[in-house]
Amino acid sequence: MKRLLIRGGRLVDPANTVDEKLDVLLSGGKVAGVGKAIDAAEVDEVLDATGKVVVPGLIDMHVHLREPGREDEETVESGCRAAAAGGFTAVAAMPNTEPVTDDQATVGYIIREAIRAGYSRVYPIGAITREIKGENLAEMGSMLDAGAVAFTDDGHCLASAEVLRKAMTYSLIFDVPIIQHCEDPELVGDGVMNSGITATRLGLAGNPCEAEEVIVYRDCALARLTGARFHVAHISAARSVDIVRNFKAEGVRVTAEATPHHFILTDEAVGDFDTNAKMAPPLRGAADVVAVRKGLADGTIDCIASDHAPHHYDEKEAAFANAPNGIVGLETSFALVYTELVLGGVLDFSTLVRRMSTAPARLLKLPGGSLAVGDQGDVTVLDLDINWTIDKHKFYSKCRNTPFHGRQVTGRAVATVVGGRVVWRRDGD
Ligand SMILES: [Zn+2]
Ligand SMILES: [Zn+2]
Structure with missing residues (x-):
């Protein structure tokens, strides 16, 4: 040995x-x-x-590895190498691949590719619904048997309250979190950036904070109704943080994560139609950035995750409204968090380790997040x-x-x- x-x-x-x-x-x-x-x-x-x-190995619980399907953007191997270079010993992989990670075979494939690559560990997150269509529940049980650790339709919001309620009820059997990309698609509409003065100046359609808030509230309420574990992905709006705080105080089993871009940048970063500042949910206003930081400091927000979302240069070269959402994050996440939050006086260093290692390990019931003997x-x-x-x-x-x-x-x-x-x-x- x-x-x-x-x-x-x-x-x-x-x-x-x-x-x-x-x-x-x-x-x-x-x-x-x-x-x-x-x-x-x-x-x-x-x-x-x-x-x-x-420190105990850092864990990024929200990463898009793009394989299978978009190996031109990222592979399990290239993504795991980027993760290792960023200090992450494990990542959780989102299911909006092609085909969607909604069955045992795809979950198993991703795990085998990660072992073969030999960098960071990969824990697949399975789709809640088949093909992320928001209609019929995927085979959650068999995906868990193959190594999935949670469920989400990320990339899309699971808009149907009834389907989500069923998924939450089903998840109780396994006690795994249901993760939601909280954006009401009807309220987002054609919005491509945060509603506000920058959107008005640029003549771009706005996506209001309320699109997030209504889903955060609704799904926290469904978590209360069902008793299920519910996790808010990439929280961005001040009132969403308040909603999570209030439901937590009630004892509802809700958790949340925030990305570095949402607590560092505002919608002003869109500047002159910079598509590298386009993501979903969008960059918000200064008060939202302050609220997300406060949520991380007081524990309302449990984890920091990058939402690493690789897109090709030529795709991001499109007109702002047509460019895909998302940015890469694995190789910048730790330095941004340390610089902005620890040196910036928002978190002490041990709280950073909790948000980036211990908490995601506990939340997804992963080994790791702790360095005691054994x-x-x-x-x-x-x-x-x-x-x-x-x-x-x-x-x-x-x-x-x-x-x-x-x-x-x-x-x-x-x-x-x-x-x-x-x-x-x-x-x-
Ligand atoms: Zn998302
Ligand atoms: Zn995502």
Whole structure:
């Protein structure tokens, strides 16, 4: 059994209330020891983490890997390599692939491709409805048997309250979360960016916060009705955060995630029709950004996820109204969160680790998110002192669609360890 010693780093492991200089010994894919000055004599490999921070492997619970179907945009392999380079030891893959991930075979295919690639772990999220058509429930039970960890029709909002209620009731058998892309399609209408002064100035059709709020409220109410676990994907609007906070206070089993772009950028980033600032839900106003940050600080929002959504250059070159939604995020997420929220005084570092590792692991019932003896040996080593400039040309992802190109940030993953094996290490730049 290969033994890896991660030596000399500051271990930050909020699940075990640890924040001190400790070595971590990994053996047989698990954590075999945590302590001061573990003897390196009997190990096969030493990873020197002096001056670095060691955390339970980061987990991105909302990623579009595009395979099967759009291997020109991303593959399981290229996406997992980008994830590892971003410090993520695991990602959850969204089901809006071609074909849709709505059966056992597709779930199994994605898991096998991820194992073959040998970078980050991939946990598929299955579709709630067949072909994401919002009508008939997919084979949730058999997808879970194959390794799916949750269900969503992401990419689309599951608009039918009755179908969603059925899905929630069914999900109770397995106690897995139902994840919703909260945007009422009728209220979104032709909207291509946030309703507001920038949309008016650009002459673009607006997508109001209310399109999100009504679905967040409705589906939290359905979670109360059914007792199911409900998770709000990429929350963007201030009142949506209030709604989640209120339902949580009632004891309803609702959780939420936010993306870096929604708590860093406003709709002004659309600027002069920049399609790299086009996503669904859209970038909102300054008050919404403040509210999402507050939600992350007070725990209303449990997780940070990138909603990594690769699109080809030529697709994003279309007129704003016709360009596809979404941006890549795996290789920028940690640095953006650290720079904006930790250095910006919104979260302390251990809360960042909760939002980006411990909480998504608990929510999806994954091993990981904790580095006690016996836990899974997934570890991220971070350099919190490095200042660097985001350069889209250096991404491992196949796509370059980011509004953060050229941005100065601080903090970066320097090594990513999955199951006790170093799957990625930064050499220089
Ligand atoms: Zn979505
Ligand atoms: Zn998504």
